[in-house]
Amino acid sequence: SGRSISEWLSSLPACILLLLVVVFSTSSDIHNQILQVGEHYWPGYYKLRVDPVAPTCDPNVNVEEQLQARLAQTEDDDLGLDLFDAAPVDPDLIRTSIENARQDCQNKFTAYEEISDRITPSVEAFRAVELFVSDAIGVGLVSQKFILITLIFLCAMTATLKRHHIAMRPVLHRLDHYVSSSAQVIANCVLLTSVFAFRELAHSDGTNLPSEEAMLHNFWVYGIALLLIVSIYNLIKVPAHLKPGGNIGYALLSVPLYSTMAIIAGIFFFSHGHMPGIGIYLNTLMDLADMFLNVGLYVWIGMLLKQTRFAGLVLNLFKPWKMPPEMLAFVVVVLAAVPTAYTGGSGIFVIAAGAVIYHEIRAAGARRNLALAATAMSGSMGVVLRPCLLVVVIAFMNREVTTDQLFGWGVWVFALSAFMFFIMVMFVNRQSKIQLASVGDALPETFSQIKPLIPYILCMGGVIMFYNMALNVQLDEFSAARILPVMMIVILIFEHITKKDMVSEDGKSTEPHKGIEYCVRTATNQTTAEIGALLLLVACSICLGGMIERTGVVEMFPSDFSSIWTAMALMV
Numbered sequence: 001s002g003r004s005i006s007e008w009l010s011s012l013p014a015c016i017l018l019l020l021v022v023v024f025s026t027s028s029d030i031h032n033q034i035l036q037v038g039e040h041y042w043p044g045y046y047k048l049r050v051d052p053v054a055p056t057c058d059p060n061v062n063v064e065e066q067l068q069a070r071l072a073q074t075e076d077d078d079l080g081l082d083l084f085d086a087a088p089v090d091p092d093l094i095r096t097s098i099e100n101a102r103q104d105c106q107n108k109f110t111a112y113e114e115i116s117d118r119i120t121p122s123v124e125a126f127r128a129v130e131l132f133v134s135d136a137i138g139v140g141l142v143s144q145k146f147i148l149i150t151l152i153f154l155c156a157m158t159a160t161l162k163r164h165h166i167a168m169r170p171v172l173h174r175l176d177h178y179v180s181s182s183a184q185v186i187a188n189c190v191l192l193t194s195v196f197a198f199r200e201l202a203h204s205d206g207t208n209l210p211s212e213e214a215m216l217h218n219f220w221v222y223g224i225a226l227l228l229i230v231s232i233y234n235l236i237k238v239p240a241h242l243k244p245g246g247n248i249g250y251a252l253l254s255v256p257l258y259s260t261m262a263i264i265a266g267i268f269f270f271s272h273g274h275m276p277g278i279g280i281y282l283n284t285l286m287d288l289a290d291m292f293l294n295v296g297l298y299v300w301i302g303m304l305l306k307q308t309r310f311a312g313l314v315l316n317l318f319k320p321w322k323m324p325p326e327m328l329a330f331v332v333v334v335l336a337a338v339p340t341a342y343t344g345g346s347g348i349f350v351i352a353a354g355a356v357i358y359h360e361i362r363a364a365g366a367r368r369n370l371a372l373a374a375t376a377m378s379g380s381m382g383v384v385l386r387p388c389l390l391v392v393v394i395a396f397m398n399r400e401v402t403t404d405q406l407f408g409w410g411v412w413v414f415a416l417s418a419f420m421f422f423i424m425v426m427f428v429n430r431q432s433k434i435q436l437a438s439v440g441d442a443l444p445e446t447f448s449q450i451k452p453l454i455p456y457i458l459c460m461g462g463v464i465m466f467y468n469m470a471l472n473v474q475l476d477e478f479s480a481a482r483i484l485p486v487m488m489i490v491i492l493i494f495e496h497i498t499k500k501d502m503v504s505e506d507g508k509s510t511e512p513h514k515g516i517e518y519c520v521r522t523a524t525n526q527t528t529a530e531i532g533a534l535l536l537l538v539a540c541s542i543c544l545g546g547m548i549e550r551t552g553v554v555e556m557f558p559s560d561f562s563s564i565w566t567a568m569a570l571m572v
Helices: 005-041 063-078 091-118 121-161 174-203 211-236 248-253 257-271 277-306 310-316 325-342 348-363 368-377 389-397 403-428 439-470 480-498 516-551 564-571
Strands: none
Touching: 005 121, 005 277, 005 480, 005 516, 063 091, 121 211, 121 277, 121 516, 174 211, 174 248, 174 257, 174 277, 211 277, 257 277, 257 516, 277 310, 277 348, 277 389, 277 480, 277 516, 310 325, 310 348, 310 439, 325 348, 325 368, 325 403, 348 368, 348 516, 389 403, 439 480, 480 516
16 A cells, blocks of 8 residues: 555654664674674674774884993083083993883784784675674764754654644634644744754853754754644634634643643743753753663554554463453453553553454443553553563662662562452452352363464563573563564564464454554554654653752652651652
8 A cells, every 4th residue: 555645754764773773773782692602703803893003113223322222322411511510321221121122012013913814705704794793883973963853853753743642632623723722832942042042052151062952953943843833724714623612721732741841840940041941851852762762662662552462362271260351451451561661661562452452352241431440551561561661760870779689679569459459359349259160161262272372472482592592691671662563573574474364453452454654654653643642742841850859849848758658658
C-alpha cells in the first residue's frame, strides 16, 4: 500500500533515528569484543592500532665526539662574565648521559622495527574493521544529543498534528479545540522566546562557542519555531468531527500538560526578568541524552510488542482454568508487571497490550470497572522491578542510592502492592463465585497452549544468548533498551516467516500477517506521537521543577525526618 506524507516525513525518519541509537549503542559492545579478539591473537594489539612513527634521534651517535662537543660548549660558556665561578664539569657524567640517550634511542628504533614487522596484512585488515567501529562509536557519541533533539521535535510536531499530546481530557468540542490549541501556541511562544534569549546570552560575552554547542542552540530555536508554526496551523484548522459548543471547565482540562507547565514556568521566569531560564533547563536534557533516548526506545519496544501475538498467547494459558474475573484480573496485573518493567515503566505497555487485556478480562465475565482497573494497573505494577528505567533515573539523580538497593526493595513494594490488590478484588469487592476447572481438565489444555509460545521463548532466549556469548552483555537495566528492540524485530521476523496471524486493532480477533515491513511501519507510526508527547512533557516538567527550586518551596520542608514512616507518608 502507498505511504502517507506523515509516514515519509515523520515515521520513516523516526525509525531511522531509533535504529541509529540501537546501532551506536551496540557498536560499543562490538568494539569491546573486537579489542579482546585483537589482544588474543596479537598480544599488545593496542600498539598496532596505528602505524608507528620512526624516531628522529641518531642510534649510532659517536659518544666521544658528543662528549668533546659538550665540553667545548661548556668552556665557551665559562668565558662569559659570570659573577661567580661555575661548578667544575665532570666528563664522566656527561659521557654517561650521552650513552643513556643513545641507548634510549636504540630502544625506540628496536620497538619501532618490532611493531612495524608485526603489522602484517592480516593485522591491517583487522585494524581497519576495528577502527571503523571505533569511528562509528565516536560519531554516535557526538551525534547523540542531536539525535535526541531531532527526535523530540520531529515527534512533538507529529503529536501536535495528530492532537495526541497528554492532557486530562480529550478534545471533543470546538471550544475544547480553541482553548487547547491556543494554549499550545502561547506555550510554544514562551519556549521560543526563552531558548532564543538563552542563545543570545550564550553569545553575549563575545566568546566563540564550540561548534557543537552553537549548533545545539540553533536546533532548539529552529525546532521550537517549527513546532510553533505547526501549532498555529492546528489552531486555524478545526477538525470537522468536533461537536459544536462546549464547556470552559472541560475545555481547560483538554489543554496539554506540557502547555500548562510551560506557561506557568514562563510567567515565573519572565516576571523575574530571567528570560533564558526555561531554555537553560531545557538544555539540561542534553546532559542525559542517552537516558532520554532510551525512553523513546522503550516506547518503540512497546509498540513493536503490540504487533506480535505474544500477549494474547500468554493470556491463553489461563483460559482453561475458567478463573473468576477477579482472579484473572489479579493474575494479569501480576504477569504484566514484567513487560511493564521491560518497557521502562512508561505506561506504554497499557497502550501496547491494553486492548487484549481488557477484552480477555471482559470475556471472562468481568464488569467494566474491574476490567478498566486491571488494564490500568497492568501498566504500573512493574515500575519498581528490574530493569525499569524510572528507577535507573532516580538512582542517577540521587547518588546516595544504587539501582541494586532500589530494585531490591522494589520487589517487596511489588509484593505488598500485589497482595493488597489481591485482598481488594478477591475478598472486599468480589462478586463472582470461585469455581475453577478441575486440574485434570485444565492442565492438559494449558500444556497445549504452551506449544505456540515455545518459538517465542526460543527467539527471546536466542537474542539474550547471542548478546551474552558474542558481545558479553547481560540483559539488565543498562542494556535492555538496546537489546529489546532487536528481540521484538526477531519475533516479527519469525511471525513473518511462519505467516502467523497478527492481532487486530481492537484486540478481539486476529487477521492475516501483513509482513514485517508493515508491522514495523505501523509500530513506528504509533510510536512517533507517543514519543513526542512524552518527551515534551518531561522537558517542560524539568522547567517546572526548576521554577519550584528557585521559589524556595523545597526549603520549607524539613531536611530530615525522625521516622521513615513520616517521610513515606509525606511523599505518598
